[in-house]
Amino acid sequence: MSIEVLSVTKSYGNQLALNEISFSANKGEIIGFLGPNGAGKSTMMKIITGFISPTKGTVLVSGINVLKSPEEVKAKIGYLPEQNPLYQEMYVKEYLQFQASIFKVSKETIGAVIETVGLSPEVHKKISQLSKGYQQRVGIAAAIIHNPDVLILDEPTTGLDPNQIQEIRNLLKKLGKEKTILFSTHIMQEVEAICDRVIIINKGELLIDTSIEELKESNEQIIEVTFNYKIEEQFIQRLPNIISYKNNFDNTWYMTFNSSEDMRGVIFDFAHENGLKILELNSKNQSLETLFTKLTS
Numbered sequence: 001m002s003i004e005v006l007s008v009t010k011s012y013g014n015q016l017a018l019n020e021i022s023f024s025a026n027k028g029e030i031i032g033f034l035g036p037n038g039a040g041k042s043t044m045m046k047i048i049t050g051f052i053s054p055t056k057g058t059v060l061v062s063g064i065n066v067l068k069s070p071e072e073v074k075a076k077i078g079y080l081p082e083q084n085p086l087y088q089e090m091y092v093k094e095y096l097q098f099q100a101s102i103f104k105v106s107k108e109t110i111g112a113v114i115e116t117v118g119l120s121p122e123v124h125k126k127i128s129q130l131s132k133g134y135q136q137r138v139g140i141a142a143a144i145i146h147n148p149d150v151l152i153l154d155e156p157t158t159g160l161d162p163n164q165i166q167e168i169r170n171l172l173k174k175l176g177k178e179k180t181i182l183f184s185t186h187i188m189q190e191v192e193a194i195c196d197r198v199i200i201i202n203k204g205e206l207l208i209d210t211s212i213e214e215l216k217e218s219n220e221q222i223i224e225v226t227f228n229y230k231i232e233e234q235f236i237q238r239l240p241n242i243i244s245y246k247n248n249f250d251n252t253w254y255m256t257f258n259s260s261e262d263m264r265g266v267i268f269d270f271a272h273e274n275g276l277k278i279l280e281l282n283s284k285n286q287s288l289e290t291l292f293t294k295l296t297s
């Protein structure tokens with residue numbers, strides 16, 4: 001196990017930021033860490049990396065206790081904080097050499113890392129002269145310079161343009177082949193595109209810890225239907241396999257079904273049999289986005 005978080009609680013004074021959080025990450029997994037602002041994501045990441053201590057609980061990284069052996073853990077972990085703290089006046093190479101010197105990394109390794117993160121064309125520039133996307137690569141290069149087993153990245157794609165986002169995603173995918181990566185993001189498609197697993201927290205509570213595969217296999221279907229006139233709730237309840245429903249506007253219903261059968265056909269038959277017309281129908285399969293909204297709103 002690369003990361004083990006065991007019943008971690010963190011309070012800032014009276015404010016409970018994390019409440020008895022437990023999860024683990026296997027070697028080579030890429031995990032998306034999701035939650036609304038203030039959910040506790042950054043706090044959890046700072047605890048895993050040993051930057052702050054939990055109020056209660058234990059974290060093990062590659063089997064090493066973060067509280068008991070912080071220095072040993074720092075050698076196993078690479079961390080990109082939310083505000084990527086770069087020395088703007090340093091040259092890219094100079095900054096990475098400085099980072100490498102902390103871990104006694106060889107010159108050849110620095111060159112290889114520059115290559116891996118695609119920084120070669122910009123390597124002779126000052127950090128302040130780089131675009132935000134390239135600055136992010138410098139942060140990631142600094143995080144992996146000592147070849148850690150585990151990477152913790154706090155919103156690595158926030159503030160980047162779509163091309164830069166794609167480039168950083170490709171980089172994470174590449175790095176994820178060898179390393180365990182836990183990263184936070186607000187972009188659900190990012191998690192669906194590159195992660196093996198997703199963890200959602202809200203208000204310091206763990207809400208879900210599931211594999212992306214399981215999520216895609218879910219039988220839950222969310223269908224929004226607008227009929228040609230207002231119908232009663234009792235009527236909607238007669239639809240088979242319906243597990244919840246909400247009347248959005250007068251004639252529009254937002255319905256959740258649990259069925260392996262495509263419920264759109266069933267709804268069409270139901271409408272026809274009852275002399276109703278469907279003016280609009282939208283099917284939203286159980287995507288991460290719908291799950292996130294359902295769990296956190």
Ligand code: ADP
Nearest residue numbers: 012015017035036037038039040041042043044
């Ligand atoms: P997220 O990264 O999910 O946005 P944070 O971990 O930053 O969430 O914050 C979780 C909660 O803890 C928030 O309510 C935040 O205001 C609070 N918090 C975070 N850091 C501190 C701090 N240093 N002092 C007091 N409260 C804090």
